[in-house]
Amino acid sequence: TVMAGRPRDLEGRKVVISAGGTREALDPVRFLGNRSSGLQGYALARTALARGAEVTLVAANVSLPDPAGAKLVRVESALELRDAVLAAAADADVVVMAAAVADFRPAVRHDSKIKKHSGAPEPIELVKNPDILAELGERRRAARQAAGLDPAPGPGVPTGPGAVSGSGAASDSGASAGSDRSPGSGVSSGGAPPPYPSVIVGFAAETDDVLANGQAKLARKGCDLLVVNQVGEGLAFGTPDNAATVLVAGGSPVEVPRGPKEDLADIVWSLVTARLA
Ligand code: CTP
Ligand code: CA
Numbered sequence: 001t002v003m004a005g006r007p008r009d010l011e012g013r014k015v016v017i018s019a020g021g022t023r024e025a026l027d028p029v030r031f032l033g034n035r036s037s038g039l040q041g042y043a044l045a046r047t048a049l050a051r052g053a054e055v056t057l058v059a060a061n062v063s064l065p066d067p068a069g070a071k072l073v074r075v076e077s078a079l080e081l082r083d084a085v086l087a088a089a090a091d092a093d094v095v096v097m098a099a100a101v102a103d104f105r106p107a108v109r110h111d112s113k114i115k116k117h118s119g120a121p122e123p124i125e126l127v128k129n130p131d132i133l134a135e136l137g138e139r140r141r142a143a144r145q146a147a148g149l150d151p152a153p154g155p156g157v158p159t160g161p162g163a164v165s166g167s168g169a170a171s172d173s174g175a176s177a178g179s180d181r182s183p184g185s186g187v188s189s190g191g192a193p194p195p196y197p198s199v200i201v202g203f204a205a206e207t208d209d210v211l212a213n214g215q216a217k218l219a220r221k222g223c224d225l226l227v228v229n230q231v232g233e234g235l236a237f238g239t240p241d242n243a244a245t246v247l248v249a250g251g252s253p254v255e256v257p258r259g260p261k262e263d264l265a266d267i268v269w270s271l272v273t274a275r276l277a
Contacts, residue, residue: 003050009273011052016088017044018099020060022078027110036100038062040242043261044096044268045070051269056088060099078102078129085132089197094272096201097133105129137222139196199275201225201268211245218247224275227268246271
């Protein structure tokens with residue numbers, strides 16, 4: 001794919017992209033995983049680099065060539081991915097969550113290989129992983145509301161001790177307020193307020209009621225854009241092509257016909273730059 005000829009409209013912007021799929025360990029040799037290849041996330045990284053961005057690529061179990069010029073952070077589990085994304089998001093303009101994050105992980109990670117013994121297998125107990133995308137959206141919502149930028153405060157929102165220095169939606173890295181109340185969160189209990197990115201993008205693969213499920217997810221997660229993939233029929237997992245609908249908070253959906261994942265990536269970056277402006 002030709003990378004030249006793109007606008008340099010992400011020059012000076014820091015973007016964080018998660019890619020691939022998390023693995024949740026059962027023991028030293030086994031895990032629960034998913035079929036995400038990382039192709040879409042890597043296409044987002046290459047196109048963002050071509051458009052001038054400074055890219056941190058948080059890659060979960062991806063075996064693809066490193067995009068030249070990206071800062072690559074390799075992770076395995078959802079908890080590791082959360083730590084890496086939140087750390088990189090601290091001074092980022094944009095976060096794109098293209099990774100397939102396991103919703104659950106085994107409650108126990110055995111230190112030794114599980115043996116089959118004799119008789120019936122042990123059931124695997126699962127616990128919920130933190131929702132990283134929702135956490136980013138919640139940080140931003142709380143900070144904007146504390147800054148008086150959000151006219152519709154939600155219930156039970158803390159107006160914490162953090163002073164807010166942000167002046168608006170455009171360059172608000174580091175400006176935040178309130179405490180991190182996310183379940184499972186291990187950061188900032190009473191310390192500096194957590195920072196958040198200006199533009200937050202999620203991905204969703206839906207099999208049924210694609211648009212209705214997507215709109216509900218966009219609202220629930222508080223993101224700006226939600227790229228809803230149509231899965232099945234040879235699309236999405238492990239293929240070079242994608243077909244999607246990009247849902248836009250406060251705007252009309254954008255249909256992206258079947259084509260290279262780079263084309264979808266470029267449409268996402270164009271929608272992102274419009275929101276950064
Ligand atoms: N995501 C996340 N953290 C999780 C689960 C998902 O950040 N623990 C992000 C994904 O990276 C993706 C978006 O949320 O960008 C939507 O993921 P999806 O699995 O479609 O949404 P869920 O809220 O997990 O809903 P469900 O799986 O029940 O459809
Ligand atoms: Ca999920």
